[in-house]
Amino acid sequence: KAGVTQTPRYLIKTRGQQVTLSCSPISGHRSVSWYQQTPGQGLQFLFEYFSETQRNKGNFPGRFSGRQFSNSRSEMNVSTLELGDSALYLCASSSGMAGEQYFGPGTRLTVT
Amino acid sequence: AQSVTQLDSQVPVFEEAPVELRCNYSSSVSVYLFWYVQYPNQGLQLLLKYLSGSTLVKGINGFEAEFNKSQTSFHLRKPSVHISDTAEYFCARLSNTGNQFYFGTGTSLTVIP
Numbered sequence: 001k002a003g004v005t006q007t008p009r010y011l012i013k014t015r016g017q018q019v020t021l022s023c024s025p026i027s028g029h030r031s032v033s034w035y036q037q038t039p040g041q042g043l044q045f046l047f048e049y050f051s052e053t054q055r056n057k058g059n060f061p062g063r064f065s066g067r068q069f070s071n072s073r074s075e076m077n078v079s080t081l082e083l084g085d086s087a088l089y090l091c092a093s094s095s096g097m098a099g100e101q102y103f104g105p106g107t108r109l110t111v112t
Numbered sequence: 113a114q115s116v117t118q119l120d121s122q123v124p125v126f127e128e129a130p131v132e133l134r135c136n137y138s139s140s141v142s143v144y145l146f147w148y149v150q151y152p153n154q155g156l157q158l159l160l161k162y163l164s165g166s167t168l169v170k171g172i173n174g175f176e177a178e179f180n181k182s183q184t185s186f187h188l189r190k191p192s193v194h195i196s197d198t199a200e201y202f203c204a205r206l207s208n209t210g211n212q213f214y215f216g217t218g219t220s221l222t223v224i225p
Contacts, residue, residue, distance in 0.1 A: 004155075031211060043202065043215035056211050090155055098144050098210050099163050103156040 002027065004093045004104035012110045018079040021107045025072050025093030029102075032074040034066060037088040037106070046089075049074055050096070078109075086111045114138060116145075116186075116203045118216035125193055126224050133188040133219045135203030144206040145186045146213070147177055151199045159201075162186060173197070198223045 005024045013019050025032050034046040045058040049068035066076040078085055088108050094101045119134040137143060144163050148156040160171025167179040177188045186203060203216040 033211065033213075035213070035215075042217050043204075043213075045212050045214075048211045050211070056207075056209065058212075092213070094211075096210075098206060099146075099161045101206075101213070102158070103148075105155040108153070 004091060004102050006089075006091055006104040006107050008107060009105065010108045010110075012112060013081050014112055015081055015083060017081050018077060019081060019109060020075050020077045021089055021109070023074045023076075023091035023093075023104060025074070025091075026095075026102060029093040029095050030072050031094040031096055032068060032072065033092045033094070033101070034074070034076050035090045035092070036060075037090060038084075038086070043090075046076065081111045083111050085109065114140065114205060114207055114214050116205050116214060116216040118201075118203050118219050120219050121217065122220045122222070124222045124224055127195055128192050130191050131189065131193050131197075131221065133201050133203075133221065135186045135188065135216060137184050137186060137203075137205055139184050140208070142208070144210075145177075145179065146204045146206070147171065147175070147186075147188045148202045148204060149199050150202065150218075156202065159188070193221075193223050195223050195225060197221060 007022045031050045033048040048056040052068045063079045068074045088106045090106045092101045092103045115138045117136045125131045146161045147159040160169045162179045170176045201219045204213045
């Protein structure tokens with residue numbers, strides 16, 4: 001089986017712009033979670049989608065949003081980018097069973 | 113709160129020496145615990161996990177961890193490290209709802225030749 005894929009791998013944006021990141025889960029997995037990793041805050045949960053519905057959301061401002069499509073692929077969007085949004089964004093794919101989560105390689109977002 | 117605490121931010125160790133990376137969790141009725149490794153510019157790779165059963169869990173690359181309920185700990189160990197083990201290690205627990213991880217702050221392991 002192919003692993004979790006994330007595109008693009010690297011992205012440079014300017015403050016005030018918006019960005020969309022994509023995550024394709026492992027085939028058959030219906031849950032996708034997103035995490036932000038920064039040196040200062042570590043790994044923080046953004047949100048989780050299951051069968052196109054957001055089931056859980058972390059403590060991030062409304063500028064961070066996401067969605068999931070019928071094929072389980074997920075996108076996250078960040079509007080009005082700030083310098084502090086520079087981070088590695090990781091998505092995790094899950095079958096729904098405890099312990100069956102797999103992470104993608106991440107998208108490195110740099111905001112200048 | 114469903115949290116994990118990694119007690120050491122940096123651990124230097126000589127090649128072929130043993131290593132222990134410490135992780136404590138906040139007590140809960142049931143807990144699912146994980147150790148992940150992250151190499152530079154890469155995502156998270158699962159080393160091992162504890163869901164239930166035997167308290168000694170063996171993972172990939174010669175790592176193992178012991179779930180200790182009385183001490184609320186889940187320390188990661190390797191009897192002999194290699195240069196290639198140099199990486200960031202994260203302890204994590206799965207939420208009770210099963211759809212969110214709580215991560216520790218990470219331990220940077222540096223293996224010295």
